[in-house]
Amino acid sequence: MIHQMKRMKGAIAILLLSFSSAQALAQAARPASPDAAEVDAFIQEGMEQLNAPGGAVGLVEDGMITHLRGFGKTDQSGGPITPQTPFQIASVTKSFTSLVVLQLEGEGKLSIDDPVIRHIPDFSTADRNISDAITIRNLMNHRSGLSTLDGNRYQRSQYRGDDAAGQAVKRLGSAQLEGHPGASYQYSNANYATLAHLIETIEQAPFEQVLEDRIFSVLGMKNSFVQIASKPITAEAKGHIQWFGMPFEDHFIASRMMMAAGGVTTSAEDLAKYLIAVSENDPRIVPISLANSWAKNHERAYEFGWEHDTVHGQKIIFHDGANPGFRSILMYNLETRKGGLFLMNMSGTLDGNLHYGTVRYALGLPGTDISTSQIFVYLLWGSALTLVLLAAACTFSLRKFRRAESEPANRSSLVKWASILLPALCLIGYAFTLWFYVPRSFGVDFSAASLFFPDLGLLMALQIFVAVVWAVVRSILLVRRYGLE
Numbered sequence: 001m002i003h004q005m006k007r008m009k010g011a012i013a014i015l016l017l018s019f020s021s022a023q024a025l026a027q028a029a030r031p032a033s034p035d036a037a038e039v040d041a042f043i044q045e046g047m048e049q050l051n052a053p054g055g056a057v058g059l060v061e062d063g064m065i066t067h068l069r070g071f072g073k074t075d076q077s078g079g080p081i082t083p084q085t086p087f088q089i090a091s092v093t094k095s096f097t098s099l100v101v102l103q104l105e106g107e108g109k110l111s112i113d114d115p116v117i118r119h120i121p122d123f124s125t126a127d128r129n130i131s132d133a134i135t136i137r138n139l140m141n142h143r144s145g146l147s148t149l150d151g152n153r154y155q156r157s158q159y160r161g162d163d164a165a166g167q168a169v170k171r172l173g174s175a176q177l178e179g180h181p182g183a184s185y186q187y188s189n190a191n192y193a194t195l196a197h198l199i200e201t202i203e204q205a206p207f208e209q210v211l212e213d214r215i216f217s218v219l220g221m222k223n224s225f226v227q228i229a230s231k232p233i234t235a236e237a238k239g240h241i242q243w244f245g246m247p248f249e250d251h252f253i254a255s256r257m258m259m260a261a262g263g264v265t266t267s268a269e270d271l272a273k274y275l276i277a278v279s280e281n282d283p284r285i286v287p288i289s290l291a292n293s294w295a296k297n298h299e300r301a302y303e304f305g306w307e308h309d310t311v312h313g314q315k316i317i318f319h320d321g322a323n324p325g326f327r328s329i330l331m332y333n334l335e336t337r338k339g340g341l342f343l344m345n346m347s348g349t350l351d352g353n354l355h356y357g358t359v360r361y362a363l364g365l366p367g368t369d370i371s372t373s374q375i376f377v378y379l380l381w382g383s384a385l386t387l388v389l390l391a392a393a394c395t396f397s398l399r400k401f402r403r404a405e406s407e408p409a410n411r412s413s414l415v416k417w418a419s420i421l422l423p424a425l426c427l428i429g430y431a432f433t434l435w436f437y438v439p440r441s442f443g444v445d446f447s448a449a450s451l452f453f454p455d456l457g458l459l460m461a462l463q464i465f466v467a468v469v470w471a472v473v474r475s476i477l478l479v480r481r482y483g484l485e
Contacts, residue, residue, distance in 0.1 A: 033338065033364035036067040042361050043071055043342070046354040046370050053240050053247050054081040055344040055354070056268035059362055062337050063280045065272045074345070075238035076249050083269040086223045086236040087343035089328040090321025092271075093264040095278070097195050098140050098305030099290060100214055106287035109202050112137040119198055125175045134181040136198065139191040141303055143184065145177035148443030151189030155448035157255035160228075164256030165200055165207065168193035185302060187443075189261035196260030207259055218284050219277055221270035227253055227263045236265060239325015242348025243455045244380070252324040252451070262323055268343055271330060275339045279332050294334070311365050320355060322347055324451050329355040333363050349376050349453045376456075383459035390463060394470045401477050416482045420475050427471035431464040 034042070036059070043057060054072030058065065070081035104110050116123045116134050125131040130145070138144040150172065159167070172194070178186055196207045203210050208226040216224045223233045240247035254262065266274070277284070281291045290304055294317060298308035309316050318331035327347050332339035340359035344351075350372040357370035411419070438460070439449040450457025 033336075034361060036069075039067065039358070039362045040069055040071075043354070043358055046352075046357060047071060049371070050346075050350075050352040050354055051245060051247060052344055052346045052351075052354065053249075054085075054237055054346075055342060056081055056083060056085060056087065057343075057358060057362070058083065058268040058272035058275075058341045060272050060276050060279075060339040063276055065269075065276070068269055068272065070268070074235055075251075079235060081237060081345075082234070084223050084234040084267050086225070086229075086233060086265045086267050086270075087328065087345060088239065088262075088265050088323045088326040089271065089330075089343065090262040090323040090326055091189075092319050092321040092328050092330050093260065093262050094192055095305035095319055095330070096211055096215060096264055096274075097192055097199070097260040099278070099285065100199055100210060101136060101140060101195060102287045102289045102304065103214060103285070104199070104202055105289065110136065110198075112140065112289075116194065116198065119201060120169060120194070123169055123172070123194065123197075125172055125177055127177060130177055130180060136195075138181045139195050139198075140305065141185070142187050142191055143182050144188070144191050145179045145181050145183070146172070146175060146186070146188040146190040147178045148186060148188050149440060149445065150175045151187075151191065151193070151261070152444045152448045154255055154257050155444070156451050157257060158253065159255040159257065161256070162206070165193065165197035165260070168257035169197045187302075189258065192261035193257055199260070207256075207263075211264070215274070215285055216270075219270075219273050219282075221266060221273060224264065224266035224270045226259050227256070227265065229265070234267065237326075237343075237345040239323070240346040241325050241454055242346065242350055245348075245350045247346045247348070250325055254323070262321060268341060271341050271343070272339075275330060275332060275341065279337070279339060311360075314365070316365070318359075322452070327351060327355045329359055331359040331363060333365070336363070338363050347452065349380050349456050376453075380456050380459070383456060383463065387459055387463050387466070390466050390470075394466060397470075397474065401474075401481070411482075413484075416478070416484065420478045420482075420484075424471040424475045427467045427474075431467040431471075434460045434464050434467075 039057065039059070043055060047055060052072065054070070054074060056070045057067065059067040068083035070083055070085055072081055073079055074081050074085055101112065105112050110119060113135050115132060116136060116139065117132050123131070134144045154168065154171070161167070172190060175190070199210055200207055208230070211226055215221070225231070225233065238249050238251040241250040278286060278290070293303050299310060301308045306317050306319055314336070315334040316331060317334065318329065320329040321327070325345060325347055327344045328342070330341045340362040342355045342358040344355055352370050352372045353368060354370045357368050360366065360368055435446050439446045442449065446457070450461070
């Protein structure tokens with residue numbers, strides 16, 4: 001018995017030693033969290049690399065703000081960015097919208113498992129029999145069946161009418177659902193446009209005022225508003241759009257139809273206050289349903305305006321955003337109780353990944369490449385090269401036509417028509433693919449793609465123009481040459 005106990009103690013000691021060694025190895029494998037000066041240096045180097053005009057960072061730990069700093073300039077006048085400078089935070093707005101919905105549920109004004117039509121009777125899609133089953137929870141978690149494309153159809157609109165949220169819902173009447181409600185995940189701004197109408201209907205107040213009353217004023221977020229400020233604030237950062245890697249000031253404010261999906265404008269300081277309130281379950285604004293959501297063991301999921309993931313064995317909750325001229329991210333590490341945010345007043349085809357890189361570096365997570373995505377590099381410069389080649393081919397063909405004008409065309413009528421129509425159809429098909437299919441592969445239409453990536457949009461538009469014009473001109477020239485008029 002004593003011998004068996006000794007063997008058991010030895011086995012336990014080995015197990016404890018192995019466990020301790022595994023823990024030590026795991027901790028050693030995790031990058032150490034940098035200090036504030038190192039984070040600042042990382043940002044400055046990244047901004048120089050990507051030619052970004054300005055940005056702001058905020059770090060929190062154990063419910064306290066540990067670092068705030070602004071970098072660069074707000075606009076072309078050179079005004080300095082500070083921690084109080086407001087930035088558009090784009091889709092990070094969705095967490096604010098979901099928070100309000102959960103507050104309303106906590107007050108007994110709705111249940112997130114209610115069908116949307118219980119509160120918005122005129123809500124429907126092309127197949128009302130299916131869309132009647134969409135719940136508020138489905139909208140919040142992007143599981144309604146509404147497509148990414150349907151959520152991006154009014155990106156260019158700047159309509160500011162009081163009925164904008166209702167108009168957004170009305171436009172969904174012809175939308176084709178991608179699947180049955182709750183069956184699958186597909187990110188769509190249309191879900192949150194509908195939530196805006198829901199909130200305004202229940203609260204009988206503008207969405208902007210609801211966020212001010214329920215979140216901004218409660219947390220002392222003095223430099224926060226929805227789209228257009230209605231009170232004196234610190235001068236906001238102006239958006240900058242890239243043209244072939246060079247940023248140019250172009251401050252775009254979207255329609256109120258987009259306000260619940262991407263309309264919040266706030267400062268690094270204010271957003272840090274918000275992150276602390278949410279992560280620390282501040283009873284003034286955080287209902288138990290959101291606290292329970294954060295406590296769940298999500299492997300990878302989207303719930304209530306937040307993305308959940310496991311990175312290097314650590315539970316991470318985050319959301320990023322992109323508006324024309326702005327990039328943003330808000331991230332929190334539940335294991336270390338550290339959070340970070342980064343705001344930048346630039347976006348475009350070659351804008352890179354500085355926002356993700358900054359917060360991951362600041363939180364001690366494995367690094368990520370901040371440089372421009374190679375896919376977009378190939379798209380941009382490939383489009384430029386294709387445009388040059390297409391223009392050169394058209395010029396070459398035109399010269400060839402001129403030299404051949406006096407030569408007899410000894411071909412059958414069938415061959416003549418085939419030589420006219422087949423190339424023309426190929427050119428028109430290529431133009432249609434660029435205009436229709438290529439943008440939709442990214443979940444946007446051509447108008448929205450050109451808004452976010454104007455340099456790429458211009459190159460594609462020129463290709464479409466050249467292809468269509470050449471298809472028409474070439475056909476006319478051949479019809480005349482062959483005497484088929």
